[in-house]
Amino acid sequence: xxxxxxxxVEDNPDDAELTKLALSRNNLRNEVVWAKxxxxxxEYLFGTGSYAGRxxxxxxxxxxxxxxxxxxxxxxxxxxxxxxxxxxxxxxxxLTSSRExxxxxxxxxxxxxxxxxxxxxxxxxxxxxGQLGMYWLLLNEAPKD
Amino acid sequence: xxxxxxxxxFQSLMEAAPDAIVIVxxxxxxxxxxxxxxxxxxxxxxxxxxxxxxxxxxxxxxDKHKQHRSHYxxxxxxxxxxxxxxxxxxxxxxxxxxxPIAISLSPLTTExxxxxxxxxxxxxxxxxxxxxxxxxxxxxxxxxxxLVVMNKELEAFSYSVSHDLRTPLRAIDGFSRxxxxxxxxxxNEACLxxxxxxxxxxxxxxxxxxxxxxxxxxxxxxxxxxxxxxSLVARQLEHNLHQQSPERxxxxxxxxxxxxxxxxxxxxxxxxxxxNAWKFTSKNRQTLIELGSVEQENETVYFVRDNxxxxxxxxxxxxxxxxxxxxxxxxxxxxxxxxxTVARVIHKHGGRIWAESAPNQGTSxxxxxGRQAV
Numbered sequence: 001x002x003x004x005x006x007x008x009v010e011d012n013p014d015d016a017e018l019t020k021l022a023l024s025r026n027n028l029r030n031e032v033v034w035a036k037x038x039x040x041x042x043e044y045l046f047g048t049g050s051y052a053g054r055x056x057x058x059x060x061x062x063x064x065x066x067x068x069x070x071x072x073x074x075x076x077x078x079x080x081x082x083x084x085x086x087x088x089x090x091x092x093x094x095l096t097s098s099r100e101x102x103x104x105x106x107x108x109x110x111x112x113x114x115x116x117x118x119x120x121x122x123x124x125x126x127x128x129x130g131q132l133g134m135y136w137l138l139l140n141e142a143p144k145d
Numbered sequence: 146x147x148x149x150x151x152x153x154x155f156q157s158l159m160e161a162a163p164d165a166i167v168i169v170x171x172x173x174x175x176x177x178x179x180x181x182x183x184x185x186x187x188x189x190x191x192x193x194x195x196x197x198x199x200x201x202x203x204x205x206x207x208d209k210h211k212q213h214r215s216h217y218x219x220x221x222x223x224x225x226x227x228x229x230x231x232x233x234x235x236x237x238x239x240x241x242x243x244x245p246i247a248i249s250l251s252p253l254t255t256e257x258x259x260x261x262x263x264x265x266x267x268x269x270x271x272x273x274x275x276x277x278x279x280x281x282x283x284x285x286x287x288x289x290x291x292l293v294v295m296n297k298e299l300e301a302f303s304y305s306v307s308h309d310l311r312t313p314l315r316a317i318d319g320f321s322r323x324x325x326x327x328x329x330x331x332x333n334e335a336c337l338x339x340x341x342x343x344x345x346x347x348x349x350x351x352x353x354x355x356x357x358x359x360x361x362x363x364x365x366x367x368x369x370x371x372x373x374x375x376s377l378v379a380r381q382l383e384h385n386l387h388q389q390s391p392e393r394x395x396x397x398x399x400x401x402x403x404x405x406x407x408x409x410x411x412x413x414x415x416x417x418x419x420x421n422a423w424k425f426t427s428k429n430r431q432t433l434i435e436l437g438s439v440e441q442e443n444e445t446v447y448f449v450r451d452n453x454x455x456x457x458x459x460x461x462x463x464x465x466x467x468x469x470x471x472x473x474x475x476x477x478x479x480x481x482x483x484x485x486t487v488a489r490v491i492h493k494h495g496g497r498i499w500a501e502s503a504p505n506q507g508t509s510x511x512x513x514x515g516r517q518a519v
Contacts, residue, residue, distance in 0.1 A: 013314035021323060097311050120311055120351030122319035122344075 005031045007060035009041040009068040009077060010095070017131065018122065019095075026130035030061060038072025041065075042080055045087050056086055063092045064110075064135040067101055078110045091136050129139065158413075165265040169198045171218050171258055173211065185246075185267050187239030198263070203237045218259055221252030226263075236265065245272045296365070303361045310354050318347040349480075355481035363489050368407040375402040375447070378412050379436050382419045393425075395432035402438055402447065404514055406494050414490040417483040418449040418510055424477055425453035425508065444513050452507040464500055487512075 002098050006023065010016040023032060035041035041063070043049035047056040062083070067074035074094065081087045094112040096102045102115045113136075116128050159166050165185040168177040175198055178190045186193075186201055193200060198214070199207040213226075226248040233291075236246040245268040253260040321344045328336055373386065376399050383397045404411070419434065426432040435450040455469045456464075463469040465488040470481040487510075491498045495515025502508035 012312055014319070015312065018315060018319040022321070118311070118315060120318055121348050122315070122322040124488045125315070125319070 003030045003034045004058065007033050007035060007041065007044060007063045009035045009038065009063065009069070009074065010066040012066070015062040015095075016126065017064070018125065019037050022122075022126045022129035023133060025126050026133050028130075028133045033060070035094050037069045038074065038077040042072065045081060045090075046084070059087060059090050059134070061091075062132075063090055064095055064116075065092055066095045067105065068097070075105070078112060082111050093132050093136065162264070163266075165267075167193070167198065167201070167252070167263050167265065169214075169261045169263060171260075173198050173214050175200075176260065185238075185244075185265065186236060192239075199411050201236055201265075203235050203243050206235070214261075217250065217252075217261065221259065221261070223251045224249070224435060225490065226250050236267075244269050299361065303358055303436060306354060306358065311351060314347045314351050314354075317345075318344050318351075321347070351484075353480050356480045356486075359487065360482055360486050363410060363413065363486055363493075366407075366410060366493075368410065370405055371408060372406045373404050373406050373411050374467075375404055375411065375415065375436070376400065378408075378415055379419065379421075382412075382416055383434075386419065386423050390427075393427070393432060394430065395426070395434065398433065398435040398437070400435075400437040402436065404447075407490075408516055410490045410493065414487045414512075415449075417487045421450035421483055422449060422453065422508070424479070425455075425472075426451050427453075427477075429453060446511050446513055448509050448511045450507065450509040455502040455504050455506045457504055458502060461502075465498065 006028070008016060008019055010019060016036075020032050021033075023030075033044060035044055040050070043051045044054065045056070045059075045063075047054040065074045065077060078092060078094070081090060081092065091113045092111070094102075094105055094115050096105065096115055096117050102117060105112060105115065114132060116132055119125050119128070159179045162179065162181065165181040166177075166179045167175050169184060170176050175193050175196050178188075178193050182191060182193060183189050188200075192291045199210055202210055234246050234248060235243045237243055247266045247268050249264040251262040251264075320333050321340045325337060325340045325344075328340070379397070380400045383399070387393075387395070415436075419436075420433045423432070426434065429452060431452075433452045434447070437450075438445050440446075452474075460471050463471065465484050466481075469485075470479060472479075488498050491512045491514070496513040498510065498512040500508060500510050
């Protein structure tokens with residue numbers, strides 16, 4: 001059985017690459033699907049646009065969601081994803097750049113499962129990526145076929 | 146209209162009054178006026194006697210005034226004139242100029258019929274003062290609006306600083322780290338050294354940005370005033386410091402201190418002060434850090450004292466500025482935001498902060514907490 005994918009929603013290619021590196025350093029071998037903004041993420045999740053025809057029952061094991069993105073931002077992605085029964089239960093980890101951002105997000109209580117603050121220090125980021133990876137992957141075993 | 150004795154008393158009372166006083170009969174004719182009428186209107190008493198009271202009123206009001214006057218005679222009562230209805234009243238001077246006045250009316254019933262007692266006060270000065278107060282208030286409101294806008298802009302600015310400046314730093318640090326690992330196999334020591342410098346510079350800049358953001362959060366924070374047990378907060382902070390460097394021999398002498406203030410902000414301030422004391426005593430064999438208070442000129446002065454390296458008081462004015470440092474980074478690390486943060490917390494409480502020190506003599510930080518303190 002194929003591992004479920006990790007959906008990485010991140011507009012900055014540097015941050016996307018670093019996140020992938022941090023995940024692979026933690027031996028998380030799940031395929032990472034990179035959506036460059038909220039529009040792409042929603043297309044992937046709901047099998048529309050460039051992902052038309054994708055089996056939407058195959059939901060990601062976890063969504064790593066950046067907040068500040070062009071077109072559709074992270075907040076909007078989270079809203080739509082929680083509103084749709086197909087994706088309402090997908091674990092979402094919000095990637096924040098600051099405490100303020102995290103506080104603001106918590107204020108919306110839109111049901112993010114956890115928050116990871118992207119630190120400047122890459123080693124720290126690898127550490128928190130490892131912790132969140134372990135947590136969500138172990139907790140979310142792929143559904144039995 | 147009065148007996149002789151009465152008249153004398155009446156005259157002297159009326160002349161002693163600071164306002165112009167005229168007495169008008171039922172037909173609006175002035176039957177008596179004091180000498181203040183001259184000061185206000187320019188007419189002598191003799192010039193207004195037997196004249197219609199409308200002589201003292203700008204022409205545009207005379208018709209209205211006649212109506213009001215006959216109405217008042219029919220149903221007299223003690224009341225201010227005009228102003229009760231929010232109307233501004235004006236007097237007409239002999240030279241044709243106008244000035245703002247306030248008038249009180251009282252009906253008098255005498256042997257010679259109904260009279261009206263009018264007390265006329267010159268309101269020029271008061272109107273000017275009122276006008277300047279209104280202008281000042283308006284200016285304050287405008288400035289306040291500007292400040293609110295500026296504050297919002299600052300908030301937006303600090304948000305984008307946090308997001309936008311940290312992003313490239315992450316890339317610099319992250320990819321340097323990856324390069325470091327790749328290069329480790331070639332063991333090119335010089336290159337590895339440069340990369341490590343790139344990384345520590347990026348991380349240091351990250352710390353600066355974070356500290357700057359913390360400082361701006363403090364400035365914008367709303368205060369919640371409660372009783373705060375500073376000693377308890379200090380004990381907790383002491384515990385953390387001991388855990389950080391268990392090898393250090395350090396004694397904390399903490400007095401029992403309760404104050405009124407914002408617990409979160411005061412904790413931040415105390416944390417910075419104690420961390421500072423801890424840092425600048427790190428080269429001591431034995432560390433002594435004190436938290437106490439003294440009564441001085443009717444106010445309580447709190448202090449945090451250490452026996453560390455101290456500093457030259459010539460630089461004391463730089464102590465509380467953001468990014469100001471009195472020691473080299475090699476001697477003591479830091480971003481220079483700590484004391485700026487402390488000062489902002491103290492100022493937000495309406496207090497003052499200052500320091501006393503000398504090289505190798507330790508440092509004392511003193512602060513007050515304004516009116517919130519108990």
